[in-house]
Amino acid sequence: MQPVRKDIHSSELPILCQSCEARHQGMCGALSPEQLVSLSRHTRRVHHAAGEELLADAMPITSYANVLSGVIKLSKVLEDGRQQVVGLQFAPDLLGRLFATESRVAAEAASDVALCVVSKSALENIIRENPALEHRIMLQTLRELDEAREWMVTLGRKTAQEKVASFLYLIASHIDPAHGEPCANFDLPLSRNDIGDFLGLTIETVSRQISKLKADGVIEITNYRHVAVPDLARLRIRCG
Amino acid sequence: MQPVRKDIHSSELPILCQSCEARHQGMCGALSPEQLVSLSRHTRRVHHAAGEELLADAMPITSYANVLSGVIKLSKVLEDGRQQVVGLQFAPDLLGRLFATESRVAAEAASDVALCVVSKSALENIIRENPALEHRIMLQTLRELDEAREWMVTLGRKTAQEKVASFLYLIASHIDPAHGEPCANFDLPLSRNDIGDFLGLTIETVSRQISKLKADGVIEITNYRHVAVPDLARLRIRCG
DNA sequence: CGGAGAGTTGAGCAATCTCAATGTCTGTGG
DNA sequence: CCACAGACATTGAGATTGCTCAACTCTCCG
Known part of the structure; x- marks a missing residue:
């Protein structure tokens, strides 16, 4: 140019x-x-x-x-x-x-x-x-x-479960500097409180939904902040 | 220039x-x-x-x-x-x-x-x-x-009542081509269904909240679509 | 007058919130 | 090294908001 x-x-x-x-x-x-x-x-x-x-x-x-x-x-x-x-x-x-x-x-x-x-x-x-x-x-x-605008759909029309899954998928997609494919292994940059404020949910609801995703085997959490996603497609499906 | x-x-x-x-x-x-x-x-x-x-x-x-x-x-x-x-x-x-x-x-x-x-x-x-x-x-x-981004606050953090008030205020502020002061008298450009889809609410909830604003004297509605706002400041307060 | 489409109203239900108790990690001082 | 405080997170139980389903009303228009 x-x-x-x-x-x-x-x-x-x-x-x-x-x-x-x-x-x-x-x-x-x-x-x-x-x-x-x-x-x-x-x-x-x-x-x-x-x-x-x-x-x-x-x-x-x-x-x-x-x-x-x-x-x-x-x-x-x-x-x-x-x-x-x-x-x-x-x-x-x-x-x-x-x-x-x-x-x-x-x-x-x-x-x-x-x-x-x-x-x-x-x-x-x-x-x-x-x-x-x-x-x-x-x-x-x-x-x-x-x-x-993408996020407005999440805020306005998704369930708590879908909101949390969407958030995790968003982070997986953006945290990697290369910015290409979503990443299967990352640290959450936000506290549960901030996640709640991002999703329009209370901290308790965020916590419950994360626990549910963990119980369902969609994600693994260590030390509250670190997330591993064995199968990104399965997480993607939960986004609604 | x-x-x-x-x-x-x-x-x-x-x-x-x-x-x-x-x-x-x-x-x-x-x-x-x-x-x-x-x-x-x-x-x-x-x-x-x-x-x-x-x-x-x-x-x-x-x-x-x-x-x-x-x-x-x-x-x-x-x-x-x-x-x-x-x-x-x-x-x-x-x-x-x-x-x-x-x-x-x-x-x-x-x-x-x-x-x-x-x-x-x-x-x-x-x-x-x-x-x-x-x-x-x-x-x-x-x-x-x-x-x-302003609207994301409405979607994520406001009650149904505040959402509907915010919507009415938004229309009052934008419908006038002059685009300066909000307008106290206008026709809604959206059906109840579309309002619901804008606010992340069901049509019934939108209808109930409009009825409530009407009962409280904040707005007057004629023919479903036409809105008169006797006191814009009072509507503004309802926006949360 | 009657039918269609849009809107309103009511009753019960479900998802999410609130409040409260408990659990876990981290850093600090004894 | 351990005990403890404080911040953050999880879990549970009950309250509440908004949703679902269903009946009803209004307006427009043929």
Whole structure:
């Protein structure tokens, strides 16, 4: 798309980007080495521990971030405290509501995460000069919208059993950075409480349904968090 | 953004566009008169009656369409027939999943609708040459994503009463083309069945909750479809 | 007037929630 | 190394919300 000019000043990738696994899949794949160099002057890598709040609902946004590893939980709460998780972000998703001054969701590190942070103005400037980058982000946004709608079916029309199976299948499908086939062996990035908030269920119902799937031999659980799926097709069937 | 050159061949708006009320709000607002002329060579205006299917889930997409008036219902169904409405589109939304070969949802005219149809390749070509247009559509997509997430809270965490109130408030807020303040007087674009499928409720529960809101004096209903809201703030409170 | 389609209402039932008790893991201090 | 606190998860029993099934009503239209 963008011709890659090689000259003495720009043919080298920035150090930060050289080791970035999210680069090819994510939005930075739309950038030439020169553009990466210029963008990387405004980025820095940061780490957050599981549980840290990254963004509060309705707070001003000052920066965006590319997810490099880990899982981020996006959620909204009603006045009386009822909470709903409205999305999960994996590498190489972009964190932060583009072109808005305020966040529309709260974001929290669900696991330990690594981010590549870029200031709001820097990214927006680069987008403005670089339609291919905006296009790439557009494709990501459209995929997020597809996934949100897929999830609305789960929330509105599935039973508790199907919801839990769908959640496990979702994680199996996304946790692997390669992002291809669903994975049969993984750690849950969310507590039972968060799973309940994602599925619109109580923690007790989530627990009961997980126990049932275990009793039926569809999954094996060790240490609460680790899941093994002997037969992904059988899990898939339980998704409704 | 785009300088508007006035010359004898291009200063006139296409006839179709002159009377288009969606133009300023919608994506066409990003186009200069010249660009509108060139786009309009590929567009045609079509009407559909309430109930007509516009797009089937998983079917190839051959064209996009701007909604000029009316309401479109986007939905998904599970194998066993359970249905979930995953979005409503009003003027000036763009119908059709951009940059995909297949639709991810089914689309049906919820009311009589007028559309400005453009072939898939024509719109994608114009987008390619015109980053400002893609940007405009990007903003619309981001707003749709915000709305989908807002609705996930309703589906996952609200009671039947709050769901129905939220639905009425949503319609009150969007039905007016001006799209500013919520409207106190409107016709429901959806049957009780569709409302149920939007809210993840049965038709009976929807009916009972509407009756309850009526009994409580929050709304007045005439002829099943027409709604009057004496005090929008009181309806708002019921949304949870 | 009568039939079809859409909506409402009622009664009983089932899935999920609430509340409460119990179990398991992890880290800390003696 | 063990005891214990605290967080998180599981399990049970009863309450509740929303669903199912069935009867009835309203409106439109021939």
